[in-house]
Amino acid sequence: MKKIIIFLCTVMLCFAVSGCTDSTHEHTVQSSSADIIENSANSGENIAAEDTRRENLGSAAALLSENNMEGVTDNSEASKILVAYFSLADEQYEVGVIEKGNTEIIAEIIAEKTGADMFRITADTNYPTTYESLLDISRQEKSNPPELAENVTNIADYGIVFIGYPIWWGDLPTIVKMFIESNDFSYKTVIPFCTHAGSGLSGTQSSVESLCMGAEIRDGLAVRGTTAQNDYDAAEKAVTDWLSELGIS
Numbered sequence: 137m138k139k140i141i142i143f144l145c146t147v148m149l150c151f152a153v154s155g156c157t158d159s160t161h162e163h164t165v166q167s168s169s170a171d172i173i174e175n176s177a178n179s180g181e182n183i184a185a186e187d188t189r190r191e192n193l194g195s196a197a198a199l200l201s202e203n204n205m206e207g208v209t210d211n212s213e214a215s216k217i218l219v220a221y222f223s224l225a226d227e228q229y230e231v232g233v234i235e236k237g238n239t240e241i242i243a244e245i246i247a248e249k250t251g252a253d254m255f256r257i258t259a260d261t262n263y264p265t266t267y268e269s270l271l272d273i274s275r276q277e278k279s280n281p282p283e284l285a286e287n288v289t290n291i292a293d294y295g296i297v298f299i300g301y302p303i304w305w306g307d308l309p310t311i312v313k314m315f316i317e318s319n320d321f322s323y324k325t326v327i328p329f330c331t332h333a334g335s336g337l338s339g340t341q342s343s344v345e346s347l348c349m350g351a352e353i354r355d356g357l358a359v360r361g362t363t364a365q366n367d368y369d370a371a372e373k374a375v376t377d378w379l380s381e382l383g384i385s
């Protein structure tokens with residue numbers, strides 16, 4: 137009799153445990169299904185949009201990560217490097233009458249170290265050859281912008297674009313803004329550099345950032361005009377150190 141009672145108790149216990157386990161499992165499954173159904177119902181129309189967004193992000197990331205040069209990104213279809221620069225010779229502040237512009241000297245060093253192509257940004261009008269007249273013209277340009285004399289024809293070939301300019305009135309020269317606005321820098325790596333007479337980059341890093349929509353902007357270089365013009369070794373060292381920090385050499 138005792139054995140029968142123990143057997144019956146064991147059987148009842150098994151049913152009880154099995155019932156509990158099933159109901160717990162059922163609750164979990166039901167609640168997951170409910171979540172999925174609810175989420176699907178709420179975001180059904182967003183699924184296609186989300187898929188597209190992920191595809192776009194995926195291809196942008198792929199473009200930016202291909203051909204990675206020690207931290208500097210470009211894309212495989214656009215693996216060349218360009219140094220685009222604006223620079224004026226003749227009379228310049230602190231350096232007198234010069235044969236080659238200060239920024240052009242830095243542009244040449246960058247091109248030589250990186251194997252980049254060079255493109256000189258020019259306006260459709262000639263700039264005056266005296267510093268005082270240049271001050272006047274550059275002021276007038278702000279409200280009456282010049283046109284580019286020519287544009288880069290193959291910008292799509294370039295994954296990395298250095299953009300060089302003298303600081304004018306604490307800003308980018310208007311013609312450099314025109315050049316940036318006339319090109320599509322999406323998915324490219326853009327790296328600014330300037331020469332100046334004391335202002336450094338003077339906020340132009342952010343100007344370039346806001347003008348080059350969709351580009352990755354790396355830290356720019358500022359070299360004093362007098363250094364570029366009169367101390368080649370120091371200018372070259374500044375460029376070499378900077379390129380090395382960027383991971384390009």
Ligand SMILES: Cc1cc2nc3c(=O)[nH]c(=O)nc-3n(C[C@H](O)[C@H](O)[C@H](O)COP(=O)(O)O)c2cc1C
Nearest residue numbers: 223224237238239302303305306331333334335361
């Ligand atoms: C119109 C004009 C405005 C300038 N404004 C500034 C300025 O705001 N801050 C500064 O540090 N240098 C200024 N400069 C000095 C130039 O940035 C500097 O001389 C530069 O190296 C010239 O380069 P480039 O020979 O390549 O044109 C100005 C020069 C000119 C002609």
